[in-house]
Amino acid sequence: MEGLFSVETTYFADVILPVPIPRMFTYRVPRNFVEDIKVGARVIVEFGKNRVVTAVVGRIHNTPPAKYQAKYILELLDTEPLITKQQLWLFDWIAEYYMCCVGEVMNVAVPSGLKVTSQSRIQLNPDFDHPELLEANEVDFLEILKNQTSLTYDDAIKFVGETNINTLIKSLIGKHAIIMYEEVKEKYKPKIAKKVRLKRVYEGVEEAANLIDSLSKNAKQQLVILEYFKQIPLHQLRERNQHGVDKSFFTQGETSDSSLNKLIEKGILEQFEVVVSRFGDEMPEEPVTIQLTDAQQQASDEILTNFQEKDIVLLHGITGSGKTEIYIDLIQKVLDGGSQVLFLLPEIALTTQIVVRLKRVFGDRMGVYHSKFSDNERVEVWKGVLDGRYQFVVGVRSAVFLPMDNLGLVIVDEEHESSYKQYEPAPRYHARDVGIMLGLKQGAKILLGSATPSLESYHQATTGKYGLVTLNQRYGNAQLPDIRLIDLKAERKAKNMRNDFSSVLCQHIEENLANGEQTIIFQNRRGYSPYLNCQECNWIGECEQCAVSLTYHLNSKELRCHYCGHKEEIPRACPACGSGKIRTVGFGTEKLEDDLRIMYPAARVQRMDLDTTRTKNAYQNIIGEFEQGNTDILVGTQMISKGLDFDRVSLVGIFDADRMIHFPDFRAAERAFQMLTQVSGRAGRREKKGLVLIQTNNTQQSLLHKVIANDYLGYYQDEIKEREGYFYPPFTRIISVTVKHEEHDKAEKASQWLANVLLEKLGKARVLGPEKAMVERVRNKFLYDIVLKLEKDKLNIKAAKVFLQEKIDELMTLREFRGVYVVVDVDAV
Incomplete structure (x- = not known):
């Protein structure tokens, strides 16, 4: 409800609280907020006992809640909506x-920088007048408070000690000596730059010249003014002086702080502050224009033709075909038409490289949004979209939540990637599918791009629901790489292996190093080795909280659980039998990196995985080093498969292909084909044909031969028959239900109860399980999985979800299953 309110009427606001409750909560609107409160604005409310949270107004009305007394909204943070109606939908x-x-x-959508923090503070009660009631330690504490005005709870602990603080505070509150209150602060702080400028009386050329002469007896002050005129020439003073010069500029050269401050004191210069962007406003020296090849132009025209009849189009372009240039061409057309564009990418690693290319074309019209940005940086992009500064945003999955309300185009690049799926915490959404719904709601067109489309998307295209455009030609007529299989059984039999490297791979790495060309080594497992094993008693290091082995990390000298983060020191002897015969088993990226450094000491080896890319600029630095030729061999996980283009890469070595293909998951073949094809696509660019070597124990696997032939259609036809025969997506929707509890029996019984009630309604064909989860115990909770397979065309899936939720709610209320936790994952991948 917007517009003017009648102040005689009592108003209520239903607000969205950042907590897992199934509906909005109603609060009373204070009279002084009535004129300003709007749907989509943030408010501060009290929820529960002494808990203050940031909520978002979802509805304004005149009806008080029937079952509880509505509390007042404590504070109104926005007079204009920060969340649009499109976002609330x-x-x-x-x-x-x-x-x-x-x-x-x-809670997931809104950047944490836009949520306020609440902190308890302690202050003296000004009305307290009974010092005779106080104990000695209480007198001492009140003396501290007198000097500090107020203290946070954490500060009080520093003075008193953690063991005594609660007793002391409780006693002082009981004697009315102190008051505790909640101090609420907004996290986001704009970036402030301090600047200086000449007073207006010196803006004329003659006045400025006279100023320089007047300072001839003070060389240091004169130097400050001369440096100022280097930044803003005399003939531009009247136009540019009011914008000033960064104060920091005068602290970097020969000028001194004292001279600058003296000129400010004299009234010659004045200091002022401005809010500046954290991203800088530098434009490229010359905007770059994109020239499409004939094949790209044809694909772009076909996409536009398809958009006349279809809202969603799939661009199936082989690796290296130049899909990015087509995206740029379409983005330019949409922006010129006055609409917004959202460009989704699956990984920050990919964002880093593409952003540089897009910045050259779109400059500061483009915003970038991903999780490696600080809270404040993400808030600036959010507000930049709201105020129209950014018409075009590139981002990872969380970018679907930005306040865009005039979308003309949504692009989902590498649409097949599982990185678009959020696993923890809820909502467990898929950004591709949310992006599609967002686009359809706003009347935008949606373009999905991939060299290896997901079976669901390709099925939608072949059945006519999506448009389909195919691009089979590599950019600049570059050739697809040669892909060869290396028989590991034969290599081991001939004793040709060096660590985990075949002689064939070693030979080509050596040739690449000699020729000054680059190599990528792909192993989709991080760490030094999967686990440690005692050769005497067969002990294996396992996590205390999860039913998995601990991964050995050499660089950090620790055993680490990749599920809960638990860490242990590496044992010097076997904890079970005391033997010193502890060996590493298997290998991850860290071990391959270590082996390569030993085998080729002169080579410059880098590693790109989750462990080496935790810091904000780590991706950029690793990719930058590789692009500039400062790295000879890059070892990495799936991060290196995401469409990165490197001109000097002529060799790709792939490890553990068999493990990918035979992983116990119905999508294993799909993921293996996609991963192997994408990684292979990193080899060879433009004039040089690349080479891909896949190490395998079974050279006869049909999927590997389809990868070699780049036969996506043949792979798709085989896989789609299996999916239909076994009742899997795209013919069904998969809902995964995981039941958790700290006691094994309780988790098992609860999962069996839930499966039984689902079976009664949905039938055996639709309910699988319960079964122990692939990792049976995580963070000290036992896990049981139930899988629902729901047909798209024969079943009301919405009604099935309602029924499932009702039964989960019923389970949670049963006394025998107290403490059971249920996680639902719709469209599990």
């Missing part, structure tokens, strides 16, 4: 579709 859709609470969606 999207929050509701995600909550309903992915079976979670709208508050969970809001």
